[in-house]
Amino acid sequence: MDNEKDLFKRVRKIEIKARGLSQQMFSGEYHSAFRGRGMAFSEVREYQYGDDVRNIDWNVTARLNHPYVKIFEEERELTVMLLIDVSGSNNFGTHVSLKKDMIAELAAVLAFSAIQNNDKVGVIFFSNKIEKFIPPKKGSTHILRIIRELITFEPENTDTDIAQALKYFTNVIKKRSTTFIISDFYDRNFDEPLKIAAKKHDLVALRIADRNEQSLPQMGLVNFFDQESQKRICIDTSDESVRKAFAKAYAEHEEQLQNIFTKYGIDNTLILTDDDYVKPLMKLFKMRGHKM
Numbered sequence: 001m002d003n004e005k006d007l008f009k010r011v012r013k014i015e016i017k018a019r020g021l022s023q024q025m026f027s028g029e030y031h032s033a034f035r036g037r038g039m040a041f042s043e044v045r046e047y048q049y050g051d052d053v054r055n056i057d058w059n060v061t062a063r064l065n066h067p068y069v070k071i072f073e074e075e076r077e078l079t080v081m082l083l084i085d086v087s088g089s090n091n092f093g094t095h096v097s098l099k100k101d102m103i104a105e106l107a108a109v110l111a112f113s114a115i116q117n118n119d120k121v122g123v124i125f126f127s128n129k130i131e132k133f134i135p136p137k138k139g140s141t142h143i144l145r146i147i148r149e150l151i152t153f154e155p156e157n158t159d160t161d162i163a164q165a166l167k168y169f170t171n172v173i174k175k176r177s178t179t180f181i182i183s184d185f186y187d188r189n190f191d192e193p194l195k196i197a198a199k200k201h202d203l204v205a206l207r208i209a210d211r212n213e214q215s216l217p218q219m220g221l222v223n224f225f226d227q228e229s230q231k232r233i234c235i236d237t238s239d240e241s242v243r244k245a246f247a248k249a250y251a252e253h254e255e256q257l258q259n260i261f262t263k264y265g266i267d268n269t270l271i272l273t274d275d276d277y278v279k280p281l282m283k284l285f286k287m288r289g290h291k292m
Helices: 002-033 058-064 099-116 140-152 162-172 191-200 240-263 278-291
Strands: 039-046 068-074 079-085 120-126 130-137 178-183 202-209 221-226 231-236 267-272
Touching (some): 099 178, 120 140, 120 162, 130 162, 162 178, 240 267
Parallel strands (some): 202 267
16 A cells, blocks of 8 residues: 555656646647648638649549549647667666656656647557557546556566667557657667668657766776676776776767767757756757757
8 A cells, every 4th residue: 555655656746747847848849849740631622713733632523523622731639659768777877866767757748748739649668579568649647657657667678679669669650650769779780670760750869878877987896787688797997998998988889879860860869867857858849849
């Protein structure tokens, strides 16, 4: 019973914060950054002088023996998908919060922003397999279910396979969607599935990192535990060459990611566990709004 009460409090706390941020700060920026794209068929009416002849509905025209044109409206409703990395590396965090806690808050804010925009929201939790799929739906009850899952979900596996997640996503979501991939992106060989998904969907990458993943602090001999491989390794952090190699590996990882995202036209931003995620998210939304 106490566990259920604690869970309710945690869900409520994230709900209040996420709802407040989405209402006060993100709703307008989200709307302009992720408005519906394309036109959907609405109705037919009689042809009027000045109408585009390319919109003539020839079937209706032939049946009624009088020219009719198709009328289109902007397709407002979006499907928003959250592809959430739940692999072991997200249990890491050395400052304010763990990566998985940051991911939970981010996903909640995005979900509330989408619902206020009258969009459907769905979620795919992935490790090196598809851990759980929540189909896109509307409504506050649906969002609260998502938040509950974000807080309580325990993956079966600890490794990461972004390629498999993207392949599954492309197969299961047929309609074009706006999709946020939330991960630390510590994986390889997902270029081709990313390319295919980016052609069909509007992809946005939110890269979650901890500051101590960028540069190794000098702490002497330290035992590290790899959450994904489940292996321990002892590293001498007082060795300058070790720290330089660590920083170089991170810089190369970042460069490779940026090259991939640029190549396929994927908007992205880096969010650190000890930083306020509002600023990078707002910057991303505004940048997209100006591009629309």
